[in-house]
Amino acid sequence: xxxxTSPPQSALSQAELDRITDDLVAQFKTVFDPEIPVDxxxxxxxxKVDISDEGHVDIDMTLTAPGCPVAGEMPTWVETAARRxxxxxxxxxxLVFDPPWTPARMSxxxxxxxxxx
Numbered sequence: 255x256x257x258x259t260s261p262p263q264s265a266l267s268q269a270e271l272d273r274i275t276d277d278l279v280a281q282f283k284t285v286f287d288p289e290i291p292v293d294x295x296x297x298x299x300x301x302k303v304d305i306s307d308e309g310h311v312d313i314d315m316t317l318t319a320p321g322c323p324v325a326g327e328m329p330t331w332v333e334t335a336a337r338r339x340x341x342x343x344x345x346x347x348x349l350v351f352d353p354p355w356t357p358a359r360m361s362x363x364x365x366x367x368x369x370x371x
Contacts (some may be wrong), residue, residue, distance in 0.1 A: 285335050287317075288370070299315050301314040310345075316349065333347045
């Protein structure tokens, strides 16, 4: 091909990436902030999820407050939940506080559950 190389093909098909993403969201919805009766996904605590072609998942998440009593435990709960997804080979959860969490990040479902609508 005279020095022209094709772009690398992703190891994950779009359908597989979509399935893993949906399964991750479903797993995030099994993790609850113990002080608020809403799951972390609907609370808007998951900021970013990156899935590599090899199945490694990087998650940026936050807490409702930096002084949250489960700050040391919740990232482990999220990691455990993400590891349940077929195709996920490893997980790294990064706890971030920028931008700070506000109730505006909550889904309408969460706001309804907490009588905020």
